[in-house]
Amino acid sequence: MQTSADHTVHRRRFLTFLAASPLAALSGRAWFGDRVDAAQSSRDVPGGSLITSPAEALNVFDFEPAARRALPAAHFGYLSTGVDDDATLRANREGFSRFQIRPRRLVDVANVNTSVELFGTTWKSPIVLAPAASQKAFHPDGEIAAARAAGAKGHLKILSTGATSAVEDVRSAHGGPIWFQLYPTDTWRITQALVKRAEAAGCPVLVLTVDLPAGRNTETERRFARTDARQCSNCHQLGLAGYVRRKPMFDGLDVTGVNFASPRLTWDVVRRLKDTTTMKLVLKGIETREDAELCVRHGVDGIIVSNHGGRAEESGRSTIECLPEVVDAVQGRIPVLVDGGFRRGTDVFKALALGAKAVCIGRPYLWGLAAFGQPGVARVLEILDREFELMLKHAGVTSLSKLDRSFVVASRRG
Numbered sequence: 001m002q003t004s005a006d007h008t009v010h011r012r013r014f015l016t017f018l019a020a021s022p023l024a025a026l027s028g029r030a031w032f033g034d035r036v037d038a039a040q041s042s043r044d045v046p047g048g049s050l051i052t053s054p055a056e057a058l059n060v061f062d063f064e065p066a067a068r069r070a071l072p073a074a075h076f077g078y079l080s081t082g083v084d085d086d087a088t089l090r091a092n093r094e095g096f097s098r099f100q101i102r103p104r105r106l107v108d109v110a111n112v113n114t115s116v117e118l119f120g121t122t123w124k125s126p127i128v129l130a131p132a133a134s135q136k137a138f139h140p141d142g143e144i145a146a147a148r149a150a151g152a153k154g155h156l157k158i159l160s161t162g163a164t165s166a167v168e169d170v171r172s173a174h175g176g177p178i179w180f181q182l183y184p185t186d187t188w189r190i191t192q193a194l195v196k197r198a199e200a201a202g203c204p205v206l207v208l209t210v211d212l213p214a215g216r217n218t219e220t221e222r223r224f225a226r227t228d229a230r231q232c233s234n235c236h237q238l239g240l241a242g243y244v245r246r247k248p249m250f251d252g253l254d255v256t257g258v259n260f261a262s263p264r265l266t267w268d269v270v271r272r273l274k275d276t277t278t279m280k281l282v283l284k285g286i287e288t289r290e291d292a293e294l295c296v297r298h299g300v301d302g303i304i305v306s307n308h309g310g311r312a313e314e315s316g317r318s319t320i321e322c323l324p325e326v327v328d329a330v331q332g333r334i335p336v337l338v339d340g341g342f343r344r345g346t347d348v349f350k351a352l353a354l355g356a357k358a359v360c361i362g363r364p365y366l367w368g369l370a371a372f373g374q375p376g377v378a379r380v381l382e383i384l385d386r387e388f389e390l391m392l393k394h395a396g397v398t399s400l401s402k403l404d405r406s407f408v409v410a411s412r413r414g
């Protein structure tokens with residue numbers, strides 16, 4: 001049994017560790033990752049220590065310190081941080097506590113079915129790997145390792161435009177129909193080439209990210225980079241040419257004069273993309289009922305409610321709190337997915353009860369990748385699948401089609 005004296009000792013050890021970290025100096029505050037209650041870090045509980053194998057992990061949070069140990073400070077900073085004060089990053093976690101679960105009893109839950117159908121393909125799990133750029137910055141096997149882990153366990157993967165592996169290779173590593181995420185450039189010739197290549201590689205769905213029209217203020221990431229003794233220019237060439245050199249989606253494309261920020265983008269892009277490709281079109285980064293209605297009106301095929309994991313604008317609003325108004329606006333006409341802060345099976349349960357078809361995860365699988373490669377990603381997925389299935393059983397839900405709003409209640413905000 002833990003006494004308060006034990007707890008104080010563990011806490012003191014944890015704070016001593018933090019004080020020794022160069023990051024304790026970050027703008028006078030320690031970095032606690034995106035965990036809301038930092039005191040519950042895996043090192044701060046009895047039996048808590050840095051894991052040395054995926055099997056040791058008891059929850060997905062256990063992978064964050066392991067990833068931090070494995071990565072150079074600049075890369076860990078890129079993986080972990082948000083924008084401005086990281087308030088939206090934290091809000092994504094806090095939002096889940098505003099919804100509570102209403103379990104039902106005495107239902108035969110010996111068998112539960114977690115499969116979900118998205119655009120004609122059935123996946124074993126509603127947990128999807130979100131698009132994330134530059135995965136070879138986390139592990140030499142990068143996107144290939146993540147794709148193998150996802151494919152083997154029946155999870156969908158969405159590949160980023162900024163991937164450090166080619167879409168054709170990731171598609172075959174996964175073994176199933178991965179989706180392709182598009183960052184539209186300001187040059188239609190380039191955008192069109194990216195879309196055509198993804199279509200030719202067999203991607204059935206194009207995910208257009210719309211939440212970064214004009215860059216972002218990545219303050220904490222830059223502070224992490226300052227603590228990294230290595231010279232970034234040893235690996236990274238500066239400017240656009242340097243960026244695309246490591247991004248196979250741009251192989252053979254002349255990017256002279258091309259800009260990745262697309263501040264002139266409007267709803268016209270939906271029609272242009274639909275005229276260009278037979279892939280289904282999903283918009284990622286929708287947060288309001290107004291934009292959800294516009295999606296339906298413009299013929300968009302699906303929505304991902306997202307604030308880019310708190311990495312776009314500092315709205316301060318969690319995506320789980322945005323989800324109900326988007327679901328209500330869409331009224332079942334197109335599928336709604338959501339991401340941002342999903343770390344527990346109960347988080348997945350709440351989102352699906354609120355009307356999401358599936359949820360995407362970002363940082364948890366990247367922590368697993370950084371710490372242990374493919375087995376790390378596989379273990380993250382296994383933990384989340386197991387927690388989610390357990391919650392379904394606790395609540396008396398035998399298939400996802402039976403999960404509805406009667407299983408959650410929203411608490412009033414103080």
Ligand SMILES: Cc1cc2nc3c(=O)[nH]c(=O)nc-3n(C[C@H](O)[C@H](O)[C@H](O)COP(=O)(O)O)c2cc1C
Pocket residue numbers: 078079080092130131132133160161162181209284306307308309310311339340341342360361362363364366
């Ligand atoms: C390191 C990193 C890179 C990302 N790169 C992309 C990207 O290339 N395209 C994109 O649409 N979203 C990108 N995202 C956002 C994720 O797709 C997703 O919205 C977010 O990670 C979900 O929040 P979570 O990390 O709290 O799970 C990235 C996120 C991270 C952490």
